[in-house]
Amino acid sequence: MDHSEFDLTLVLPHIARLNAVLNRSRLVERALDELGVTLDRPGLSVLVTLHMAGEPLRIGEIANRMQVVGPHVTRLLHDLDRRGLVRKIADPADQRARLVELSPDGTELAARYLRTILGWLNEAVADWTTDDRRAFASLLERFVKDLASRLSTLDDPPGA
Amino acid sequence: MDHSEFDLTLVLPHIARLNAVLNRSRLVERALDELGVTLDRPGLSVLVTLHMAGEPLRIGEIANRMQVVGPHVTRLLHDLDRRGLVRKIADPADQRARLVELSPDGTELAARYLRTILGWLNEAVADWTTDDRRAFASLLERFVKDLASRLSTLDDPPGA
DNA sequence: TATTGTTATACTCTATAACTATA
DNA sequence: TATAGTTATAGAGTATAACAATA
Numbered sequence: 001m002d003h004s005e006f007d008l009t010l011v012l013p014h015i016a017r018l019n020a021v022l023n024r025s026r027l028v029e030r031a032l033d034e035l036g037v038t039l040d041r042p043g044l045s046v047l048v049t050l051h052m053a054g055e056p057l058r059i060g061e062i063a064n065r066m067q068v069v070g071p072h073v074t075r076l077l078h079d080l081d082r083r084g085l086v087r088k089i090a091d092p093a094d095q096r097a098r099l100v101e102l103s104p105d106g107t108e109l110a111a112r113y114l115r116t117i118l119g120w121l122n123e124a125v126a127d128w129t130t131d132d133r134r135a136f137a138s139l140l141e142r143f144v145k146d147l148a149s150r151l152s153t154l155d156d157p158p159g160a
Numbered sequence: 161m162d163h164s165e166f167d168l169t170l171v172l173p174h175i176a177r178l179n180a181v182l183n184r185s186r187l188v189e190r191a192l193d194e195l196g197v198t199l200d201r202p203g204l205s206v207l208v209t210l211h212m213a214g215e216p217l218r219i220g221e222i223a224n225r226m227q228v229v230g231p232h233v234t235r236l237l238h239d240l241d242r243r244g245l246v247r248k249i250a251d252p253a254d255q256r257a258r259l260v261e262l263s264p265d266g267t268e269l270a271a272r273y274l275r276t277i278l279g280w281l282n283e284a285v286a287d288w289t290t291d292d293r294r295a296f297a298s299l300l301e302r303f304v305k306d307l308a309s310r311l312s313t314l315d316d317p318p319g320a
Numbered sequence: 321t322a323t324t325g326t327t328a329t330a331c332t333c334t335a336t337a338a339c340t341a342t343a
Numbered sequence: 344t345a346t347a348g349t350t351a352t353a354g355a356g357t358a359t360a361a362c363a364a365t366a
Contacts, residue, residue: 008281011297012274013212015182018304020227022179024334025311042356052173059325067180072357074326096324096365114172121168124310125303136299137171143285143296144178150284151185184357202333219348232334234349256342256347323366331358336351343346 031116037109039083042068044113046076047085047102051110056089056099085109191276197269199243202226203236204273207245207262211270216249216261245269 021027028041049065050057057065063073077100080086085106091097102110125133181187188201209225210217217225223233237260240246245266251257262270285293 008278008285008293008297011300012278012281014297014300014304015178017308018175018300019179019182021304021308021311022175023183024227025308027311030311030314040355060323067184068356069358070325071327071359075357091324094324094366098325118168118172120310120314121172121307124306125168128302128306132299132302133168135295136303137168137174139292139296139299140171140174140178142288144174144181146284146288147281148177148181148185150280151181151187151190154190154280200332220346228333229335230348231336231350235334251347254343254347258348321366324364326363327361329358329360331356333354333356335354337353338349338351340349341347343344 027117027120031113031120034116035109035112037113039109042066042072043076043080044110046073046080047106047110048114050086050100050102051107051114056101058091058097058099060097062100080106187277187280191273191280194276195269195272197273199269200239202228202232203240204270206233206236206240207266207270208274210246210260210262211267211274216259218251218257218259220257222260240266 028044032039032044045066046062049062053065059073059077060070063070066073077086077088081088083105084103086100087103088098088100091099128136188204192199192204205226206222209222213225219233219237220230223230226233237246237248241248243265244263246260247263248258248260251259288296
């Protein structure tokens with residue numbers, strides 16, 4: 001008991017700092033600069049979401065994965081569409097919905113962006129052992145999953 | 161080489177998801193609800209920064225630790241001051257500067273908030289072994305430090 | 321009637337620029 | 344002249360509300 005409280009008190013500042021580094025270090029903006037691209041962060045996030053999905057997605061599904069609300073995605077897609085980075089195609093299963101897919105340009109941009117970011121991450125952990133990298137990946141995944149799960153139960157404590 | 165690329169490709173989505181959980185899960189807002197407090201997220205962040213410092217801080221130092229810009233902190237302090245959660249005291253060493261300290265109310269609020277958040281974190285990892293918690297804390301700290309370090313070198317590659 | 325998406329609007333958070341006062 | 348802070352303004356990012364079209 002004492003040990004766990006102790007550990008987490010130590011963990012909290014690191015989580016906060018990681019959040020700050022990710023949000024305010026201009027990490028994304030610098031990667032885009034290196035690629036010579038003018039694009040905002042949320043727009044890029046749509047591209048990456050589609051790239052990682054590996055298949056066309058519905059607007060609502062993009063919003064889900066980005067953890068944002070539908071109308072926001074609609075707006076971002078306007079810009080991406082105008083630039084020719086994505087395009088909307090019909091959803092054969094539902095005439096109300098549209099599927100969004102990456103254009104070749106969009107695919108290449110997302111791939112180059114991810115390579116840049118991954119390159120920096122790799123350099124950051126260049127002197128880590130393979131075991132440490134694996135352990136970190138595994139523990140981080142577990143932590144995020146358990147945290148998200150615990151937080152989601154805060155929404156619906158009806159059985160109590 | 162292959163292994164590290166492989167690992168990091170797996171890590172990236174988890175980092176992104178952690179970021180989303182932290183920023184958009186209303187984690188902070190829910191904690192404040194439970195405490196019956198009406199306060200915005202950045203204001204609370206000032207309180208937590210002061211609480212973790214354990215001593216009065218200058219405005220610029222608060223901005224540094226929060227990774228934001230000076231004028232933003234000034235504005236947040238207006239509100240916190242009006243609510244009696246912080247107060248400004250003279251800096252004996254420099255008449256230009258002011259030191260900001262938590263009031264008793266502010267101290268209690270920050271402490272209760274941190275207890276709530278830490279409680280949820282503890283519940284999230286309730287079934288982890290002590291070893292796993294320690295390993296995670298240690299690897300996360302190292303990762304954040306190495307990442308911040310690598311990113312800071314992107315600013316100044318003058319020797320190249 | 322429930323769901324997918326769009327349009328229009330408003331709000332939160334943070335930055336930049338111009339300025340004041342002390343060092 | 345450099346530094347600490349303030350005021351005023353602007354911008355990015357995201358949400359809510361009202362609506363249209365299809366299921």
